[in-house]
Amino acid sequence: MSERLPSGVEVSALIRRVQGEGGFASILHKGDTDRGTISLLIAERGEMRALLERRMAADFSYRWTEVPSSVVEEGSDWREWVKKASQIDPDCWILELDIADAQRFIAETTAAG
Template identity: 40%
Template structure:
């Protein structure tokens, strides 16, 4: 046992933190509640240009063997990317967090646990 919190619990914590901060969080695909991978689509708006930006972050293992956030933003269509990933891994959680603190909440929640 590696001491990690179950994926479902981390997803719930992320959604609650996002919603409590005035942002929006939603589950796009529900994965395995215990050990499913977590793919987070982080959406924020650049205050200088009002441009909407989307990034894809995933819980994975870093080069040091510890849990890390990996930026796996595709060069083009994010929707096709996560659907393709989900078709190969039905245990994968896919969530979208839309708000100013989405990336920070993701890092704090996933990397601390």
């Protein structure tokens, strides 16, 4: 089984990475600092592009996976989505990352695991 960084450390690293590339990062819901799941709402110039979640793969390693979401596909209200997600899992982290080249960021993040 692979070790993983505590969620709070990984969240901080993601925020620094986005800010280092000239983007904007915001914590929409703060979760458990050690074991909270992490979801990323990826935007480009305010328009939602993707929702990524860190999930455990079959080999017990954690990978970033792009998941379907009405927030991205239909442009539904992200505030309502955040409210529902945090009620289901109060320990989760939800970040909004607005970055200039969202597709590149998504590709790099999902490829890196």
